[in-house]
Amino acid sequence: MKLSRRSYIVLCASMLAVAAPAYADSVDTLQKIKQAGKIRVATDLANSPFGMKDADLKPIGVDIDIAGQIAKDLGVELQIVPTTGPNRIPFLTTDKADIIVSTLAKRPEREEVIDYTQMPYSFSQSVVGAPKTMAISGWKDLAGKRIAVTRNTTNDTDVTKKAPDATVVRFDDEATTIAAVVTNQVDIIAQSPEFLDVINKRNTSKQMEAKFVVGQNEYGIGVRKGNPELKKWLNDWLVTNFDNGTLNRIHRKYLGYDLPKDFKTIWK
Amino acid sequence: MNYEFNFTAVLKYWPLLLEGTWVTLKLTIVTTVMGMVVGVVCAVLRTGGPPWARRIVGAYVEVIRNTPLLIQAYFLVFGLASAGVHLPIQVAGSIALIVNVGAYTTEIIRAGIDAVHRSQIEAAECLGLSRLQTYVHVIIRPAMERVYPALTSQYVLLMLASSLLSAVGVDELYGMATRVQGFTFRNFEVFVMIGAFYLLLAVVVRHAFVLFGLLIFPRRRKLGTAL
Numbered sequence: 001m002k003l004s005r006r007s008y009i010v011l012c013a014s015m016l017a018v019a020a021p022a023y024a025d026s027v028d029t030l031q032k033i034k035q036a037g038k039i040r041v042a043t044d045l046a047n048s049p050f051g052m053k054d055a056d057l058k059p060i061g062v063d064i065d066i067a068g069q070i071a072k073d074l075g076v077e078l079q080i081v082p083t084t085g086p087n088r089i090p091f092l093t094t095d096k097a098d099i100i101v102s103t104l105a106k107r108p109e110r111e112e113v114i115d116y117t118q119m120p121y122s123f124s125q126s127v128v129g130a131p132k133t134m135a136i137s138g139w140k141d142l143a144g145k146r147i148a149v150t151r152n153t154t155n156d157t158d159v160t161k162k163a164p165d166a167t168v169v170r171f172d173d174e175a176t177t178i179a180a181v182v183t184n185q186v187d188i189i190a191q192s193p194e195f196l197d198v199i200n201k202r203n204t205s206k207q208m209e210a211k212f213v214v215g216q217n218e219y220g221i222g223v224r225k226g227n228p229e230l231k232k233w234l235n236d237w238l239v240t241n242f243d244n245g246t247l248n249r250i251h252r253k254y255l256g257y258d259l260p261k262d263f264k265t266i267w268k
Numbered sequence: 269m270n271y272e273f274n275f276t277a278v279l280k281y282w283p284l285l286l287e288g289t290w291v292t293l294k295l296t297i298v299t300t301v302m303g304m305v306v307g308v309v310c311a312v313l314r315t316g317g318p319p320w321a322r323r324i325v326g327a328y329v330e331v332i333r334n335t336p337l338l339i340q341a342y343f344l345v346f347g348l349a350s351a352g353v354h355l356p357i358q359v360a361g362s363i364a365l366i367v368n369v370g371a372y373t374t375e376i377i378r379a380g381i382d383a384v385h386r387s388q389i390e391a392a393e394c395l396g397l398s399r400l401q402t403y404v405h406v407i408i409r410p411a412m413e414r415v416y417p418a419l420t421s422q423y424v425l426l427m428l429a430s431s432l433l434s435a436v437g438v439d440e441l442y443g444m445a446t447r448v449q450g451f452t453f454r455n456f457e458v459f460v461m462i463g464a465f466y467l468l469l470a471v472v473v474r475h476a477f478v479l480f481g482l483l484i485f486p487r488r489r490k491l492g493t494a495l
Contacts, residue, residue: 086446090455113453151443152450169357169437170447180437183350185357203350 029098029223030230038077041067042088042097042222045080046175049194049254050103050122050219062122065250066221067101073237084173086152089114092224099234100222105154106267115225117234119242119264120218122251126155127210129196130188136211142166148186150177155190158214182206190214194255218266239264271456278457281448288444289465295358295440296427296473299365303426304419306366307373308408314374315381316403325374332371338432340364345436361433369426376418380411413485413495420477424470431466441465 033039043063045051051061059080071078081097088104091097092114103124106116128147130136136145143165149156151170160168169186171177178195180186182203189195189208196208221238223231241247248259260266314325332340341364345357355363384407392402412419434443445462449455482489 086450089453090449093453093455109451109453148437151446156447156450170439170443171437172435172446176435176437179346183346184352184354185346185349186437 028229029227030233033074033076033098033230036076038079039067039071039074039099040079040081040097041070042081042083042091042100043067043102044084044088044174045082046084046173047103048198050124062250062254063101063103063219065253066121066247069241069246069250070099070101070234070237074233085150086172089222092222095224098224099230102222103217103219104222105217106220107154107157110222113225115223115227115231116220116267117223117231117238119235119238119267120220121238121247122255123216123218123259123263124192124194124255125216126158126190126214127193127196128159128188128190128212128214129193129199129208130211132207132209134187134211136188138212139163142188145188146186147188147190148177148180149190150174154217155214159190162214178202181208220267273457273460274454275457275461277452278448278454278461281451284444284448285441285461285465288439288441289469291358291439291444292427292430292441292469295362295365295430295433295438296423296469298362299369299426299430300423300473302362302366303369303373303423306370307377308412310370310374311377311381311411312403312408314378329371329374332368333375337364337368337429338435340368341433341436357437361436361438365426365430365433368429369422372422373419376415376422377408377411379418380413380415381407383414384411409485410495413481413488416477416481416485420474423477424473427469427473428466441469 043051045053045059045061047061047063049061050063051059054060064080067080068078081091083091083097083100083102088097088100088102089110092100100114101121103122104110104116106120110116128136128142136142139162142159142163144167146167146169147159147163148169148171149159151172156168156170159166169180171180174191174195177189177191178199181189181199184203184206189199193210196210199206199208221234223234238247242259242264247263251257251259310325310328313321314329315322317325341361344355344364344367345360348355348360388406388410389402392406397406430440431442433440434446439447441462445458449458452458487495
Protein backbone atom coordinates (compact mmCIF):
# COMPACT_ATOMS: atom_id res chain seq x y z
CA MET A 1 0.00 0.00 0.00
CA LYS A 2 1.34 3.36 -0.92
CA LEU A 3 0.56 6.23 1.40
CA SER A 4 0.66 9.82 0.26
CA ARG A 5 2.46 12.17 2.60
CA ARG A 6 -0.77 13.87 3.67
CA SER A 7 -2.67 10.70 4.48
CA TYR A 8 0.37 9.53 6.42
CA ILE A 9 0.24 12.60 8.64
CA VAL A 10 -3.52 12.18 9.12
CA LEU A 11 -2.93 8.56 10.08
CA CYS A 12 -0.31 9.52 12.67
CA ALA A 13 -2.52 12.23 14.13
CA SER A 14 -5.51 9.92 14.40
CA MET A 15 -3.41 7.31 16.17
CA LEU A 16 -2.53 9.92 18.77
CA ALA A 17 -6.20 10.89 19.12
CA VAL A 18 -7.27 7.29 19.68
CA ALA A 19 -4.65 7.02 22.40
CA ALA A 20 -6.46 9.70 24.41
CA PRO A 21 -8.63 8.35 27.20
CA ALA A 22 -12.36 8.15 27.53
CA TYR A 23 -13.27 9.55 30.93
CA ALA A 24 -15.81 10.17 33.62
CA ASP A 25 -19.33 9.05 34.21
CA SER A 26 -22.02 10.15 36.60
CA VAL A 27 -22.31 7.14 38.95
CA ASP A 28 -20.71 7.82 42.33
CA THR A 29 -17.69 5.65 43.04
CA LEU A 30 -19.22 4.71 46.41
CA GLN A 31 -22.01 2.82 44.62
CA LYS A 32 -19.54 1.18 42.26
CA ILE A 33 -17.43 0.00 45.19
CA LYS A 34 -20.46 -1.57 46.85
CA GLN A 35 -21.60 -3.16 43.60
CA ALA A 36 -18.17 -4.59 42.89
CA GLY A 37 -17.82 -5.77 46.49
CA LYS A 38 -14.26 -4.47 46.63
CA ILE A 39 -12.42 -1.20 47.05
CA ARG A 40 -9.27 -0.54 45.02
CA VAL A 41 -6.81 1.46 47.10
CA ALA A 42 -3.73 3.02 45.49
CA THR A 43 -0.80 2.78 47.87
CA ASP A 44 2.98 2.44 47.90
CA LEU A 45 4.30 -0.77 49.46
CA ALA A 46 7.88 0.49 49.61
CA ASN A 47 7.20 3.42 51.90
CA SER A 48 7.88 2.25 55.45
CA PRO A 49 6.29 2.70 57.97
CA PHE A 50 3.23 3.68 55.96
CA GLY A 51 3.25 0.92 53.39
CA MET A 52 5.59 -2.06 53.56
CA LYS A 53 5.66 -5.82 53.73
CA ASP A 54 6.34 -7.82 56.89
CA ALA A 55 8.54 -10.91 57.15
CA ASP A 56 5.74 -13.02 55.64
CA LEU A 57 5.44 -10.56 52.72
CA LYS A 58 2.04 -9.48 54.02
CA PRO A 59 1.40 -5.77 53.44
CA ILE A 60 1.38 -3.74 56.67
CA GLY A 61 1.78 -0.10 57.66
CA VAL A 62 -0.32 2.94 58.55
CA ASP A 63 -1.74 3.27 55.02
CA ILE A 64 -2.53 -0.45 54.81
CA ASP A 65 -4.26 -0.53 58.21
CA ILE A 66 -6.32 2.55 57.33
CA ALA A 67 -7.29 1.05 53.97
CA GLY A 68 -8.12 -2.26 55.62
CA GLN A 69 -10.33 -0.59 58.22
CA ILE A 70 -12.15 1.41 55.51
CA ALA A 71 -12.80 -1.77 53.52
CA LYS A 72 -14.01 -3.57 56.64
CA ASP A 73 -16.41 -0.77 57.60
CA LEU A 74 -17.70 -0.58 54.02
CA GLY A 75 -18.25 -4.31 54.14
CA VAL A 76 -16.19 -4.90 51.00
CA GLU A 77 -12.95 -6.62 50.10
CA LEU A 78 -9.70 -4.63 50.07
CA GLN A 79 -7.73 -4.66 46.85
CA ILE A 80 -4.37 -2.94 47.09
CA VAL A 81 -3.19 -1.30 43.87
CA PRO A 82 0.57 -0.88 44.22
CA THR A 83 1.69 2.57 43.06
CA THR A 84 4.63 4.90 43.55
CA GLY A 85 4.86 8.58 44.49
CA PRO A 86 4.85 9.83 40.89
CA ASN A 87 2.03 7.64 39.59
CA ARG A 88 -0.51 7.39 42.42
CA ILE A 89 -2.56 10.39 41.24
CA PRO A 90 -2.64 9.27 37.58
CA PHE A 91 -3.85 5.88 38.84
CA LEU A 92 -6.75 7.59 40.60
CA THR A 93 -7.69 10.01 37.82
CA THR A 94 -7.69 7.24 35.20
CA ASP A 95 -9.96 5.02 37.34
CA LYS A 96 -7.40 2.33 38.07
CA ALA A 97 -8.02 2.88 41.77
CA ASP A 98 -11.00 4.15 43.79
CA ILE A 99 -9.09 6.09 46.45
CA ILE A 100 -5.49 6.96 47.36
CA VAL A 101 -4.23 6.12 50.85
CA SER A 102 -0.53 6.68 50.31
CA THR A 103 1.06 9.46 52.40
CA LEU A 104 -0.70 11.96 50.16
CA ALA A 105 0.00 15.45 51.47
CA LYS A 106 -2.18 18.37 50.43
CA ARG A 107 -0.89 20.55 47.60
CA PRO A 108 -2.76 23.26 45.67
CA GLU A 109 -1.74 21.76 42.31
CA ARG A 110 -3.03 18.37 43.41
CA GLU A 111 -6.33 19.83 44.59
CA GLU A 112 -6.95 20.98 41.04
CA VAL A 113 -7.19 17.38 39.83
CA ILE A 114 -8.38 15.36 42.83
CA ASP A 115 -10.40 15.91 46.00
CA TYR A 116 -9.13 15.43 49.54
CA THR A 117 -10.98 14.32 52.62
CA GLN A 118 -11.65 17.24 54.99
CA MET A 119 -9.21 15.90 57.59
CA PRO A 120 -6.04 13.83 57.40
CA TYR A 121 -5.65 10.34 58.88
CA SER A 122 -1.97 10.50 59.82
CA PHE A 123 1.06 12.74 59.64
CA SER A 124 4.82 12.69 59.80
CA GLN A 125 7.67 15.10 59.69
CA SER A 126 10.15 15.19 56.94
CA VAL A 127 13.76 16.09 57.55
CA VAL A 128 16.99 16.59 55.69
CA GLY A 129 19.21 13.72 56.75
CA ALA A 130 22.96 13.39 56.20
CA PRO A 131 25.93 11.52 57.71
CA LYS A 132 27.02 12.75 61.17
CA THR A 133 30.33 14.03 59.79
CA MET A 134 28.64 16.52 57.44
CA ALA A 135 28.06 20.00 58.84
CA ILE A 136 24.57 20.94 57.68
CA SER A 137 22.19 23.09 59.66
CA GLY A 138 19.98 24.82 57.11
CA TRP A 139 19.02 25.15 53.46
CA LYS A 140 22.06 27.35 52.72
CA ASP A 141 24.46 24.54 53.64
CA LEU A 142 23.03 22.41 50.86
CA ALA A 143 24.43 24.69 48.13
CA GLY A 144 26.55 22.71 45.69
CA LYS A 145 25.64 19.41 47.34
CA ARG A 146 23.59 16.55 45.95
CA ILE A 147 20.39 15.59 47.69
CA ALA A 148 18.20 12.57 46.93
CA VAL A 149 14.40 12.83 46.77
CA THR A 150 11.58 10.86 45.23
CA ARG A 151 10.22 12.54 42.11
CA ASN A 152 7.01 14.58 42.53
CA THR A 153 6.69 14.04 46.27
CA THR A 154 6.25 16.90 48.73
CA ASN A 155 9.94 16.55 49.56
CA ASP A 156 10.87 17.07 45.91
CA THR A 157 8.74 20.23 45.71
CA ASP A 158 10.12 21.64 48.98
CA VAL A 159 13.77 20.92 48.30
CA THR A 160 13.60 22.17 44.71
CA LYS A 161 12.10 25.43 45.91
CA LYS A 162 14.12 26.02 49.07
CA ALA A 163 17.55 24.84 48.01
CA PRO A 164 17.95 26.28 44.49
CA ASP A 165 21.75 25.91 44.58
CA ALA A 166 21.68 22.23 45.48
CA THR A 167 21.67 19.46 42.89
CA VAL A 168 18.42 17.58 43.38
CA VAL A 169 18.73 13.93 42.30
CA ARG A 170 15.31 12.43 41.65
CA PHE A 171 14.32 8.77 41.74
CA ASP A 172 11.05 7.09 40.82
CA ASP A 173 10.12 5.50 44.14
CA GLU A 174 11.07 5.58 47.80
CA ALA A 175 12.92 2.26 47.56
CA THR A 176 15.30 3.55 44.86
CA THR A 177 15.85 6.82 46.73
CA ILE A 178 16.81 4.85 49.85
CA ALA A 179 19.01 2.56 47.74
CA ALA A 180 20.86 5.59 46.38
CA VAL A 181 21.82 6.63 49.91
CA VAL A 182 22.51 3.12 51.21
CA THR A 183 24.92 2.52 48.31
CA ASN A 184 26.70 5.86 48.92
CA GLN A 185 25.71 7.19 45.51
CA VAL A 186 24.13 10.20 47.26
CA ASP A 187 24.81 11.27 50.87
CA ILE A 188 21.96 13.64 51.68
CA ILE A 189 18.28 12.79 51.61
CA ALA A 190 14.96 14.54 52.33
CA GLN A 191 12.64 12.00 53.96
CA SER A 192 10.74 11.05 57.09
CA PRO A 193 13.08 10.53 60.06
CA GLU A 194 11.95 6.88 60.24
CA PHE A 195 13.77 6.25 56.97
CA LEU A 196 17.11 7.34 58.42
CA ASP A 197 16.99 4.35 60.77
CA VAL A 198 16.23 2.09 57.82
CA ILE A 199 19.31 3.44 56.04
CA ASN A 200 21.54 3.11 59.12
CA LYS A 201 20.45 -0.48 59.58
CA ARG A 202 21.26 -1.41 56.01
CA ASN A 203 24.54 0.45 55.84
CA THR A 204 26.03 0.63 59.31
CA SER A 205 28.93 2.85 58.25
CA LYS A 206 26.52 5.53 57.06
CA GLN A 207 25.51 7.07 60.42
CA MET A 208 22.71 9.23 59.06
CA GLU A 209 21.15 11.80 61.37
CA ALA A 210 18.38 14.36 60.99
CA LYS A 211 19.92 17.76 60.30
CA PHE A 212 16.86 19.99 60.13
CA VAL A 213 13.13 19.77 59.62
CA VAL A 214 11.74 20.34 56.13
CA GLY A 215 8.16 20.44 57.29
CA GLN A 216 5.26 18.51 58.65
CA ASN A 217 3.02 16.68 56.24
CA GLU A 218 -0.49 15.55 57.02
CA TYR A 219 -1.77 12.75 54.88
CA GLY A 220 -5.33 12.72 53.57
CA ILE A 221 -7.31 10.32 51.45
CA GLY A 222 -7.45 11.19 47.74
CA VAL A 223 -10.82 10.88 45.99
CA ARG A 224 -11.54 11.29 42.29
CA LYS A 225 -13.41 14.54 41.57
CA GLY A 226 -17.18 14.32 41.23
CA ASN A 227 -17.79 11.75 43.97
CA PRO A 228 -19.61 13.65 46.75
CA GLU A 229 -21.12 10.50 48.30
CA LEU A 230 -17.81 8.69 48.66
CA LYS A 231 -16.14 11.83 49.98
CA LYS A 232 -18.88 12.34 52.56
CA TRP A 233 -18.68 8.72 53.66
CA LEU A 234 -14.90 9.00 54.13
CA ASN A 235 -15.18 12.33 55.97
CA ASP A 236 -17.68 10.82 58.41
CA TRP A 237 -15.53 7.73 58.75
CA LEU A 238 -12.44 9.81 59.61
CA VAL A 239 -14.31 11.85 62.25
CA THR A 240 -15.84 8.74 63.84
CA ASN A 241 -12.56 6.88 63.93
CA PHE A 242 -10.64 9.85 65.27
CA ASP A 243 -13.17 10.21 68.07
CA ASN A 244 -13.11 6.52 68.94
CA GLY A 245 -9.31 6.46 68.89
CA THR A 246 -8.82 4.10 65.94
CA LEU A 247 -6.77 6.60 63.91
CA ASN A 248 -4.53 7.31 66.88
CA ARG A 249 -4.08 3.61 67.60
CA ILE A 250 -2.93 2.91 64.04
CA HIS A 251 -0.64 5.97 63.96
CA ARG A 252 0.89 5.11 67.34
CA LYS A 253 1.43 1.49 66.39
CA TYR A 254 3.85 2.40 63.59
CA LEU A 255 5.22 5.83 64.52
CA GLY A 256 5.32 5.60 68.30
CA TYR A 257 3.71 8.93 69.11
CA ASP A 258 0.17 10.33 69.27
CA LEU A 259 -1.83 12.40 66.83
CA PRO A 260 -2.28 16.02 68.01
CA LYS A 261 -5.54 16.87 69.81
CA ASP A 262 -6.56 19.39 67.16
CA PHE A 263 -6.00 16.91 64.34
CA LYS A 264 -9.64 17.07 63.22
CA THR A 265 -9.43 20.76 62.41
CA ILE A 266 -5.83 20.88 61.25
CA TRP A 267 -6.87 21.46 57.61
CA LYS A 268 -9.42 24.16 58.41
CA MET B 269 -14.56 11.07 24.17
CA ASN B 270 -14.89 13.95 26.61
CA TYR B 271 -11.32 14.52 27.71
CA GLU B 272 -10.39 18.14 27.25
CA PHE B 273 -6.85 18.69 26.17
CA ASN B 274 -5.16 21.61 27.82
CA PHE B 275 -1.68 22.16 26.47
CA THR B 276 -1.20 25.65 27.89
CA ALA B 277 -0.87 24.25 31.43
CA VAL B 278 1.92 22.00 30.20
CA LEU B 279 3.61 24.55 27.95
CA LYS B 280 4.21 26.75 30.99
CA TYR B 281 6.96 24.30 31.93
CA TRP B 282 8.72 24.34 28.56
CA PRO B 283 12.10 25.37 30.07
CA LEU B 284 12.11 22.08 32.00
CA LEU B 285 11.25 20.08 28.88
CA LEU B 286 13.92 21.95 26.94
CA GLU B 287 16.48 21.20 29.64
CA GLY B 288 15.47 17.54 29.52
CA THR B 289 15.78 17.49 25.73
CA TRP B 290 19.24 18.98 26.00
CA VAL B 291 20.34 16.32 28.51
CA THR B 292 18.93 13.56 26.27
CA LEU B 293 20.72 15.04 23.26
CA LYS B 294 24.02 15.29 25.16
CA LEU B 295 23.67 11.70 26.39
CA THR B 296 22.92 10.57 22.83
CA ILE B 297 25.90 12.36 21.28
CA VAL B 298 28.43 11.17 23.87
CA THR B 299 27.17 7.59 23.92
CA THR B 300 26.91 7.39 20.12
CA VAL B 301 30.51 8.47 19.58
CA MET B 302 31.90 6.29 22.36
CA GLY B 303 29.64 3.35 21.56
CA MET B 304 30.81 3.40 17.94
CA VAL B 305 34.45 3.35 19.03
CA VAL B 306 33.82 0.45 21.44
CA GLY B 307 31.85 -1.38 18.75
CA VAL B 308 34.50 -1.06 16.02
CA VAL B 309 37.37 -2.06 18.32
CA CYS B 310 35.48 -5.05 19.72
CA ALA B 311 34.29 -6.17 16.28
CA VAL B 312 37.87 -6.12 14.97
CA LEU B 313 39.08 -8.03 18.03
CA ARG B 314 36.28 -10.55 17.70
CA THR B 315 36.96 -11.31 14.05
CA GLY B 316 40.73 -10.90 13.78
CA GLY B 317 42.12 -10.71 17.31
CA PRO B 318 44.02 -13.30 19.32
CA PRO B 319 41.89 -16.19 20.67
CA TRP B 320 41.75 -14.84 24.25
CA ALA B 321 40.53 -11.45 23.01
CA ARG B 322 37.87 -13.12 20.86
CA ARG B 323 36.66 -15.01 23.88
CA ILE B 324 36.55 -11.94 26.15
CA VAL B 325 34.69 -9.86 23.56
CA GLY B 326 32.32 -12.78 22.92
CA ALA B 327 31.51 -13.00 26.64
CA TYR B 328 31.00 -9.23 26.85
CA VAL B 329 28.61 -9.25 23.89
CA GLU B 330 26.61 -12.19 25.22
CA VAL B 331 26.33 -10.87 28.79
CA ILE B 332 25.28 -7.39 27.73
CA ARG B 333 22.88 -8.43 24.99
CA ASN B 334 21.13 -10.88 27.29
CA THR B 335 20.55 -8.63 30.32
CA PRO B 336 18.21 -5.64 30.59
CA LEU B 337 19.70 -2.17 30.22
CA LEU B 338 17.96 -1.10 33.43
CA ILE B 339 19.89 -3.69 35.45
CA GLN B 340 23.15 -2.63 33.81
CA ALA B 341 22.37 0.96 34.78
CA TYR B 342 21.49 -0.01 38.38
CA PHE B 343 24.71 -1.98 38.57
CA LEU B 344 26.86 0.91 37.38
CA VAL B 345 25.09 3.65 39.32
CA PHE B 346 24.40 1.94 42.66
CA GLY B 347 26.54 -1.20 42.53
CA LEU B 348 29.83 0.56 41.84
CA ALA B 349 29.03 3.27 44.40
CA SER B 350 28.57 0.69 47.16
CA ALA B 351 31.83 -0.91 46.09
CA GLY B 352 33.51 2.44 46.73
CA VAL B 353 33.91 3.59 43.11
CA HIS B 354 32.35 7.03 42.98
CA LEU B 355 31.12 8.19 39.62
CA PRO B 356 28.63 11.01 39.13
CA ILE B 357 25.23 9.59 38.19
CA GLN B 358 25.25 11.06 34.69
CA VAL B 359 28.69 9.60 33.99
CA ALA B 360 27.74 6.18 35.37
CA GLY B 361 24.51 6.29 33.37
CA SER B 362 26.37 7.23 30.19
CA ILE B 363 28.81 4.39 30.72
CA ALA B 364 25.87 1.99 31.06
CA LEU B 365 24.50 3.20 27.71
CA ILE B 366 27.92 2.99 26.04
CA VAL B 367 28.56 -0.52 27.34
CA ASN B 368 25.09 -1.57 26.21
CA VAL B 369 25.14 -0.09 22.73
CA GLY B 370 28.78 -1.09 22.27
CA ALA B 371 27.81 -4.76 22.48
CA TYR B 372 25.06 -4.39 19.88
CA THR B 373 27.37 -2.36 17.63
CA THR B 374 30.02 -5.08 17.91
CA GLU B 375 27.60 -7.68 16.59
CA ILE B 376 26.29 -5.48 13.79
CA ILE B 377 29.77 -4.52 12.56
CA ARG B 378 30.97 -8.11 12.92
CA ALA B 379 28.18 -9.11 10.53
CA GLY B 380 29.47 -6.48 8.11
CA ILE B 381 33.06 -7.73 8.44
CA ASP B 382 31.93 -11.32 7.85
CA ALA B 383 30.28 -10.14 4.64
CA VAL B 384 33.57 -8.84 3.19
CA HIS B 385 34.59 -11.39 0.61
CA ARG B 386 37.87 -13.24 1.12
CA SER B 387 38.96 -12.28 -2.42
CA GLN B 388 38.83 -8.60 -1.48
CA ILE B 389 41.40 -9.16 1.27
CA GLU B 390 43.55 -11.26 -1.08
CA ALA B 391 43.38 -8.48 -3.64
CA ALA B 392 44.51 -5.99 -1.00
CA GLU B 393 47.45 -8.25 -0.17
CA CYS B 394 48.37 -8.48 -3.86
CA LEU B 395 48.32 -4.70 -4.10
CA GLY B 396 50.81 -4.56 -1.24
CA LEU B 397 48.54 -2.88 1.30
CA SER B 398 49.71 -3.12 4.89
CA ARG B 399 47.61 -4.93 7.47
CA LEU B 400 46.35 -1.64 8.88
CA GLN B 401 45.52 -0.27 5.41
CA THR B 402 43.68 -3.48 4.58
CA TYR B 403 41.66 -3.20 7.75
CA VAL B 404 40.74 0.44 7.32
CA HIS B 405 40.05 0.59 3.57
CA VAL B 406 39.11 -2.94 2.57
CA ILE B 407 37.45 -4.41 5.65
CA ILE B 408 36.03 -1.87 8.09
CA ARG B 409 34.83 0.87 5.79
CA PRO B 410 32.90 -1.38 3.37
CA ALA B 411 31.67 -3.40 6.35
CA MET B 412 30.33 -0.28 8.04
CA GLU B 413 28.77 0.90 4.80
CA ARG B 414 26.98 -2.39 4.37
CA VAL B 415 25.49 -2.43 7.89
CA TYR B 416 24.98 1.31 8.14
CA PRO B 417 21.15 1.18 8.08
CA ALA B 418 21.16 -1.35 10.93
CA LEU B 419 23.57 0.85 12.89
CA THR B 420 21.35 3.88 12.34
CA SER B 421 18.31 2.19 13.82
CA GLN B 422 20.36 0.80 16.71
CA TYR B 423 21.43 4.34 17.60
CA VAL B 424 17.91 5.71 17.29
CA LEU B 425 16.95 2.96 19.75
CA LEU B 426 19.80 4.07 21.99
CA MET B 427 18.44 7.61 22.05
CA LEU B 428 15.00 6.26 23.00
CA ALA B 429 16.48 3.89 25.60
CA SER B 430 18.22 6.79 27.35
CA SER B 431 14.79 7.48 28.90
CA LEU B 432 15.44 4.50 31.20
CA LEU B 433 18.13 6.51 32.98
CA SER B 434 15.37 8.59 34.58
CA ALA B 435 14.92 5.62 36.93
CA VAL B 436 18.45 6.02 38.30
CA GLY B 437 18.29 9.74 38.90
CA VAL B 438 19.15 11.37 35.58
CA ASP B 439 16.73 14.18 34.75
CA GLU B 440 16.64 13.69 31.00
CA LEU B 441 13.61 14.31 28.80
CA TYR B 442 11.47 11.54 30.25
CA GLY B 443 12.42 12.36 33.84
CA MET B 444 11.61 16.02 33.28
CA ALA B 445 8.31 15.09 31.63
CA THR B 446 7.38 13.05 34.71
CA ARG B 447 8.06 16.11 36.84
CA VAL B 448 5.91 18.33 34.62
CA GLN B 449 3.22 15.70 34.91
CA GLY B 450 3.59 15.95 38.68
CA PHE B 451 3.09 19.72 38.58
CA THR B 452 0.14 19.71 36.20
CA PHE B 453 -1.33 16.18 36.28
CA ARG B 454 -2.07 16.66 32.59
CA ASN B 455 -0.69 13.20 31.80
CA PHE B 456 -1.92 12.86 28.26
CA GLU B 457 -0.77 16.29 27.19
CA VAL B 458 2.67 15.57 28.60
CA PHE B 459 2.86 12.17 26.92
CA VAL B 460 1.69 13.53 23.57
CA MET B 461 4.26 16.31 23.84
CA ILE B 462 7.25 14.19 24.77
CA GLY B 463 6.12 11.67 22.17
CA ALA B 464 6.50 14.48 19.63
CA PHE B 465 9.85 15.51 21.17
CA TYR B 466 11.21 11.99 20.88
CA LEU B 467 9.91 11.69 17.32
CA LEU B 468 11.71 14.92 16.46
CA LEU B 469 14.91 13.74 18.14
CA ALA B 470 14.69 10.45 16.23
CA VAL B 471 14.40 12.36 12.95
CA VAL B 472 17.42 14.47 13.94
CA VAL B 473 19.50 11.40 14.86
CA ARG B 474 18.53 9.64 11.62
CA HIS B 475 19.45 12.65 9.47
CA ALA B 476 22.70 13.14 11.35
CA PHE B 477 23.54 9.55 10.52
CA VAL B 478 22.71 10.00 6.84
CA LEU B 479 24.90 13.11 6.63
CA PHE B 480 27.72 11.44 8.53
CA GLY B 481 27.39 8.46 6.18
CA LEU B 482 27.93 10.69 3.16
CA LEU B 483 31.01 12.09 4.88
CA ILE B 484 32.71 8.81 5.67
CA PHE B 485 31.64 6.78 2.64
CA PRO B 486 33.02 8.63 -0.44
CA ARG B 487 31.94 5.75 -2.66
CA ARG B 488 28.30 6.29 -1.69
CA ARG B 489 28.64 10.06 -2.02
CA LYS B 490 29.95 9.72 -5.59
CA LEU B 491 27.75 6.90 -6.83
CA GLY B 492 24.72 7.23 -4.57
CA THR B 493 24.07 3.48 -4.66
CA ALA B 494 23.96 0.87 -1.96
CA LEU B 495 26.97 -1.40 -1.64
